[in-house]
Amino acid sequence: DAKTTQPNSMESNEEEPVHLPCNHSTISGTDYIHWYRQLPSQGPEYVIHGLTSNVNNRMASLAIAEDRKSSTLILHRATLRDAAVYYCILRVSGTSYGKLTFGQGTILTVHP
Amino acid sequence: KAGVTQTPRYLIKTRGQQVTLSCSPISGHRSVSWYQQTPGQGLQFLFEYFSETQRNKGNFPGRFSGRQFSNSRSEMNVSTLELGDSALYLCASSRQGADNEKLFFGSGTQLSVL
Numbered sequence: 001d002a003k004t005t006q007p008n009s010m011e012s013n014e015e016e017p018v019h020l021p022c023n024h025s026t027i028s029g030t031d032y033i034h035w036y037r038q039l040p041s042q043g044p045e046y047v048i049h050g051l052t053s054n055v056n057n058r059m060a061s062l063a064i065a066e067d068r069k070s071s072t073l074i075l076h077r078a079t080l081r082d083a084a085v086y087y088c089i090l091r092v093s094g095t096s097y098g099k100l101t102f103g104q105g106t107i108l109t110v111h112p
Numbered sequence: 113k114a115g116v117t118q119t120p121r122y123l124i125k126t127r128g129q130q131v132t133l134s135c136s137p138i139s140g141h142r143s144v145s146w147y148q149q150t151p152g153q154g155l156q157f158l159f160e161y162f163s164e165t166q167r168n169k170g171n172f173p174g175r176f177s178g179r180q181f182s183n184s185r186s187e188m189n190v191s192t193l194e195l196g197d198s199a200l201y202l203c204a205s206s207r208q209g210a211d212n213e214k215l216f217f218g219s220g221t222q223l224s225v226l
Contacts, residue, residue: 032211043116043202043217044155051212087155091211097168098145098160098209 004088009107012078020073020106022088027068030093034100035062035073037084044087044102047073083110114138116218118203124224130191133221135203137184141216143167143209144186146178149200149220161186162209190223198225 005023012018024033034049048055048062050071055062061074075082085105117136125131137144145168146158157170161180178188184205190197200222204215 034214036215043204043220044215045217046214049212049214093211095168096211097162098143098204098206098215099157099168099170100145100147100155100204100215101157102155104154 004090004103006086006088006103006106008104009109011109011111012075013111014080015077018075018078018082018108018110020075020086020088020108021070022072023070024088024090025069027090028093029068032091032093033062033064033068033071034089034091035060036087036089036100036102037082038087038105039081039084044100047086049091078108078110080110080112083108116203116205116216118201118218118221120221121219122222122224124226125193126226127193127195129193130189131193131223132187132189133201133203133223135186135188135205135218137186137203137205138216141205141207142184143206144180144184145204145206145209145215146186146188147202147204148172149202150198155202158188160209167209193225195225197223199223 035047036044038044050062063072087105145160160168180186200220202220204217206213
């Protein structure tokens with residue numbers, strides 16, 4: 001499976017933007033970049049995904065580098081409820097039926 | 113729209129026993145995946161079912177098995193339980209299981225093996 005590299009932890013203050021980086025230098029041309037997060041005592045929650053272009057939704061934005069070897073999840077205004085483990089995942093085209101390969105993720109701490 | 117439902121929420125078993133966990137996907141979703149989460153190994157993919165057929169499988173021993181019914185509900189079974197099987201078991205569903213789809217996870221079943 002294609003590998004991703006994320007910082008172990010990051011901290012932010014409430015109402016400030018947060019940029020969570022992810023490196024995926026071995027990405028293939030058709031691999032999708034997905035982000036999920038897991039709050040304490042809950043199952044993972046989908047955040048956003050993209051292929052080549054930057055993506056926005058109500059939760060976050062995903063900025064994908066031109067060479068696709070890295071991406072950044074952007075939370076525009078962090079809240080205390082955004083404190084979670086964030087996972088950057090590559091889904092290999094055509095073979096990853098129902099499969100997400102989770103790494104260690106980034107533990108995001110949000111300070112009031 | 114109801115989310116992914118997993119039952120039971122908690123389960124305590126002893127070594128050597130077997131256990132069956134249940135998952136009801138979101139209505140209209142035909143792909144159901146199962147994951148094991150432990151503090152040491154993190155989240156690991158077990159298998160995926162689509163239209164009652166196992167379509168993808170992770171690296172787990174044969175003691176871990178599953179099935180899917182015609183209404184897309186799924187069960188997973190673990191036989192001859194070991195202490196190391198203590199974990200949170202999560203189920204996820206999506207429409208087709210494709211790589212550009214999002215997965216919806218349930219809250220999981222916390223299994224403790226004594």
